[in-house]
Amino acid sequence: MSDLLERLRGRGWRMTAQRRVVAEVLDGEHVHLTADEVHARAVAKLPEISRATVYNTLGELVSLGEVLEVTTDKRAKRYDPNAHRPHHHLVCARCGAIRDVHPNGNPLADLPDSERFGFTVSDVEVTYRGLCPDCAAA
Amino acid sequence: MSDLLERLRGRGWRMTAQRRVVAEVLDGEHVHLTADEVHARAVAKLPEISRATVYNTLGELVSLGEVLEVTTDKRAKRYDPNAHRPHHHLVCARCGAIRDVHPNGNPLADLPDSERFGFTVSDVEVTYRGLCPDCAAA
DNA sequence: CACTTGACTTAGACATTGTCCATTGTAGGA
DNA sequence: TCCTACAATGGACAATGTCTAAGTCAAGTG
Ligand SMILES: [Mn+2]
Ligand SMILES: [Mn+2]
Ligand SMILES: [Zn+2]
Ligand SMILES: [Zn+2]
Numbered sequence: 261m262s263d264l265l266e267r268l269r270g271r272g273w274r275m276t277a278q279r280r281v282v283a284e285v286l287d288g289e290h291v292h293l294t295a296d297e298v299h300a301r302a303v304a305k306l307p308e309i310s311r312a313t314v315y316n317t318l319g320e321l322v323s324l325g326e327v328l329e330v331t332t333d334k335r336a337k338r339y340d341p342n343a344h345r346p347h348h349h350l351v352c353a354r355c356g357a358i359r360d361v362h363p364n365g366n367p368l369a370d371l372p373d374s375e376r377f378g379f380t381v382s383d384v385e386v387t388y389r390g391l392c393p394d395c396a397a398a
Numbered sequence: 399m400s401d402l403l404e405r406l407r408g409r410g411w412r413m414t415a416q417r418r419v420v421a422e423v424l425d426g427e428h429v430h431l432t433a434d435e436v437h438a439r440a441v442a443k444l445p446e447i448s449r450a451t452v453y454n455t456l457g458e459l460v461s462l463g464e465v466l467e468v469t470t471d472k473r474a475k476r477y478d479p480n481a482h483r484p485h486h487h488l489v490c491a492r493c494g495a496i497r498d499v500h501p502n503g504n505p506l507a508d509l510p511d512s513e514r515f516g517f518t519v520s521d522v523e524v525t526y527r528g529l530c531p532d533c534a535a536a
Numbered sequence: 537c538a539c540t541t542g543a544c545t546t547a548g549a550c551a552t553t554g555t556c557c558a559t560t561g562t563a564g565g566a
Numbered sequence: 567t568c569c570t571a572c573a574a575t576g577g578a579c580a581a582t583g584t585c586t587a588a589g590t591c592a593a594g595t596g
Binding site for chain 2: 329331334337350352353359361362363364365367368370371372375376377378379380381382383384385386387388389390391392393396
């Protein structure tokens, strides 16, 4: 994550202990934490960090394009550090586990003009749902 | 919507003024109202209907498969009476307008086994985003 | 290194969306 | 018409997210 911290510093970010900790928490593959989960993990490293700062920092990271906001469930937004390789999501309907996936083809091309209603279509999100191996076994 | 009411009566639903009004509100093409929007429209027809009843009734309609829950924005769930023809959604990123769309192809087939991580994949949701004609003009 | 300043953090109030429960009301059958 | 199980109600509560006023501090300046 020092890559991320370097980029942020280069963008004029003031480097604080709080921001460093949030950036550290958002590291890894298939990481899709809610704001409160980020806060809980950040508190473990920096007990006095506040909820508001976690929300603020996540919002800034999203604005900067360094983190994606994903809404695979109807409850809380999730924050995804894998912002550099476009991808979609596979979600377990039972336990909520989320994996990054890279489907073949281009779903944008599958939407004919007659189904665009004059919209300028620029983006598409695909969410696959099913049961993860553990939940399917149970 | 008397189709819907007939089906519901056939399923043993007790018919109340409240349920009738909620069913009436959920009629039409490209209808994707939030619970509070449904409540506001229901109140116009039946002033004493409560918020809890609207939530309860929507939940029941979803359980019965007569209405779909869609989460095209990160705020409130939306309720979609078009539950009988599978479809996806096209959303204006600026004003939130939502249209039902029917893309070509089968996105499930575009997810290779190597990208399924052992999941049993059963469903896929596709959300197209862009600007509606009005918002693109502005 | 000390100073300064505006950006950052904090705690908690507030807002929105949704759920739950005890009480009251009523649809529909006997 | 009466009964009763099911439904509606209002309000408390919960979860998630936003906002603000006041205090704090990173980092540039000299
Ligand atoms: Mn992801
Ligand atoms: Mn729809
Ligand atoms: Zn699972
Ligand atoms: Zn629009």
